[in-house]
Amino acid sequence: MSEQYVTNSGPAGDWWRNAVVYQVYPRSFSDLNGDGVGDLAGVIDRLGYLELLGVDAIWLSPIMRSPMVDHGYDVSDPRDVDPLFGDLDDFDRLVAEAHDRDMKVTMDLVPNHTSDQHAWFSQALAAEPGSDERARYFFRDGLGDDGSQPPNNWTSVFGGPAWSRVTEPDGSLGQWYLHLFAPEQPDLDFTHPDVLDDLRTTMRFWLDRGVDGFRIDVSHGLAKPEGLPDMPDAVEILKHTDDDPRFNDPGVHAIHREIRSVSDEYPGTANVGEVWVSSNDAFADYVRPDELHLGFNFRLASADFAADRVKEAITESLAATTSVGAVPTWTLSNHDVPREVTRYAPDAAEQGLADGQALAVGALRARAMAMVELALPGTVFIYNGAELGLPDADLPDDVLVDPVWENSGHTDRGRDACRVPLPWEGAEPPFGFSSTADTWLPIPADWAGLTVEAQLEDIFSTLSLYRQALELRYVRPEFSGDTVEWYGAPDGCIAFRRPGGLICALNASAAPIPLPPGQVLLVSTPLENGLLPPNTAAWLV
Template structure:
C-alpha cells in the first residue's frame, strides 16, 4: 500500500477562513486519485482547543468545528470508499486537553479524588511542595510538571504532561481510561473509519514510582536508553492488546503505532499478533543522504519486520520533521536527492507513506515571522527552537502568488512563501518532468508489481557511495548514487529514473529502476 498523510489544516480550505478542512479534502479527492494512493492517514480532527493543533483533545468523539462536523467526516469516508481508498484517523490516547471535562473535574475535585485518579497528580517535593515531583522534562521544553491551585485557593499538587501543560497525561492504570478509549474506538469504527494511527504509542504506561531520570541520561526523542522511564514501559503492551481486541471486532481495520523505540527487539514487541498491526519505523526518516546510512536504515526496518512478522513501513517525512528537500540540502541538490529517495522508498517491500506536499517537492527552508509561529515548542523553549511550523505550511494548488488556491481568503493560518508559483499542483500537472509526475508514475508502477511475500532485499552494488538492491520477489533492481561522480549503470532496461541519465551512467543524487 501507499498511504497519503493529510495534515488537514494545510491541505485545502473550502470556506475561506485560512485553515484547511474536511470539505477541502473532499473537493480534492481527484488529486489523491491522480496519485493512485490506497488511502489517507488524516492527522487530528477531533474537537480541540488547538494548542498543539489537534493533539490536545477535549472531546474524542466529535469533529472540531474548525474542520467540519461528524456528517462531513462521514461523507469523506464514503467518498474515499467509493474510490477504493481507506481512511486512517489519528488517535491520541496518551493525554487529553486541559479543557477536557475530565480534567476540569479533576481540578475542581481536589487531591485523592476519583476524578484526579484519571490523570497523574502528585504532591511536590521540597518545602511546601514547591518543587516538581521528579526531574522529567517535557518534549516541548521545560519541566513535565505543572502545579495547580486547589479549590480552596492554595497552591497544590502537580500534574504530569510529557508535552505541553495543556496536555495532561492520562493514568492508564485507571480502568476508566481504557473503558473510555473503547467507546471512542467504536464510535469512529461504526462511522466507517478503517483504522487508527496511534499517537505516542510507546508512551502510554508510566512507572508507579515516577523516579528521577539519571543525571547522565541523554534526552533524545528516539529512545535509545532503557533508563528513560518516560517511554516504553511494560504496561504499554496491555493497552495495545485492549485496542487490538476492539479492532478485531471490525475485520479489515488496523492500528498503526507511532513507536519511537530504537532497538529492534523492543520495537518488535509492539507488533506481536495481539497488539499493533503496523508501527512506524523512523530510521529512514532520520538517515542522511549517504549510502551507508541509507542501507543501515533499510536493514533496520527490514530486521524489525522479520522479528515481528509485520509488514515494514517507510516514510521520508511527516508533520513533525523537516521536509526531505530541505533535509537533503535544499535547492536543486535537495530536490534531486528527495526524488531519488522516493524511488528507493517505493522499491522496498511494505507500506509507504507520503506526506502531503512531498509530491510537489516542497521545501521547508523559508523564514516564518516569529509572531506567526504557532508550535508550542517555540514558547516552551524560550524561543530557542522554532518548532515544526515550517513543515506544516499550506499546500499550493494554483496561481502565481499566495494563497495559491489553498483558500479563497487572503490570509492563511501559516504564511506561504512568495516563491512557490512553480511548485503548485497546476504548474506541475502538465509537466512530464515535474516531481508530481514522478510521484504519479512511480506509485502507478509500484502498484503493477505483485505484492511482496517477504520483507527481504538483496544488496548487489560494490561501488562506493552507491546502493543497488532487488526485492526478493521483485521485478526490478533499484540503484541510487549518493557519490559525487557518475557511475556505470548495471545491465537492464530503464523503467524509471528520478532524473536525467548520463548515457549509460547514473549521475550523482539520482536513482533508477531497472528491469532485466
C-alpha cells in the same frame, strides 16, 4: 515471512500490507470555507487529486474537538469533529466518498493525554487530592517541605518541566500534574479503568462510522513506570532513548493488546503506532501478532543522504519487523519531521552554494529517496506536499505558532516550517489553498513553480515522478516479495533487488556510475550518457 508469524500478517489481501498511505494534515491541505485553515470539505474537494496521485489510503491528522494549543493533539472531546474542520456529517461524507474511490480512511487517535479543557480534567481540578477524578491523570504531591518542587525531574519534550502545579479548590497551591508535552496536555493514567474503557468507546465510535483504522499518537508512551523515577539526562524532542523512563515502559504492551482486541472486532481495519524507540528488539515488541498491525519506524526519516546510512536504515528496519513476521513501514517525513528536500540539502555555506542551489540538490535527493522507499516491501506513508517536492518554509519568528517555540523559550523553532499550507494553483499566495491570503501559516511566494497545477503540466516534475512511480508499483509484478537482496555497488552507492525482479539503484556519490544490468523502468533524474548521475535513483527489471 516465517509461517509461525502469519497471524500478524493476516490474509494476503489485507489492504495495509503493501499500501501507500497519504498523510493529510487537515489545517494545511485545502480550505473550502475561506477562513485560512484547511477543513474536511477541502479534503473532500481534493479527493480526485489523491485518486489521480494513486494512493490507497489517507491518514487524517487530528480533527477532533480541541482548543488547538497543539493543533488538535490536545483533544477536549474525542468523539466529535472540531468546528474548525466541519462536523460529523462532513466526516461521514468524506469516508463515503473516499470509499467510493477505493481509498481507505484512517485517522489520528490521541490516547496518551487530553486537553486541559476536557471534562475529566475540569473535574479533576475541582476534586480533592486523592480523589478518583484525579486518579485518571498523574496528580502528585510536590517535593520539599512546602511541596514547591516538581515530583521528579522529568522534562517536557516541548521544552520546560513536565509538571505544572495547580491551585486547589480552597485557593491554595497544591498538587502537580504530569504533561509530557504542553501544560495544556495532561497525561492520562491507564491504570485507571475509566481511561481504557473510554478509549475503547472512542475507537468503536469512529469504527462504527466506517473509519478503516487509526494512527496512534505516542504509542510508546501510554504506560509510565511505577514510582515515576527520575530520568538520567534531558533528551531532545521526539528523540527518546530506550532507557528514558518517560517512554517505552513494558506496561504499554498490555494496553496495545487491548487496543488490538477492539480493532479485531472490525475485520479489515488496521492501526499504525508512532513508535520512537532505538533498538530493533524494542520496536519488534510493538508489532507482535497481538499488538499493532504496523509501527512507524523512523530510521529512514532520520538517516542522512549517504549510502551507508540509507542501507543501515533499511537493513535495521527490516530486521526489526522480520523478527516477528510484521510488515515494515517507510516514510521520509511527516508533520513532526523536517521535509526531505530541506533535510537532504547540503550545507550551503560549507559547500560554497547559494541557499537556492543547496535546496535544488536537496530536491534531487528527495526524488531519489522517494524511489528508494517506494521500491521497498511493506507500507509507505507520504506526507502531504512531499509529492510536490516542497521544502521547509523559511518563516519569520512572529508567525510561529507551534507550542514548542514558546515552551522552549524561543530556543527551538518547532515544526511550523514543515506544516505550511499546500500550493494548488495560480501565480501567487495563497495558490488556491484558500480564498483568503491570510492563511494560518504564510505560503512562500516562491512556491509558484511547485503548485499542483504547474507540476501536472510538467512530465519531469516531482509530482509526475510520484505518479509514475506509484503506477509502476501497482502494475508491475517485479515489486512482489517481502525481502530485499543487496547487490555490490560502487562506493557511495547502494543497489538491492526484490524477489519479483525489481532492482533499485541509488547513487549518493559525487560522480556518475554505471547502472546494474537490466531494462530501465524509471529514473529520478535523466541518465547522463547512459550513466546514473549523482543524487539519483533508478528502477530496473
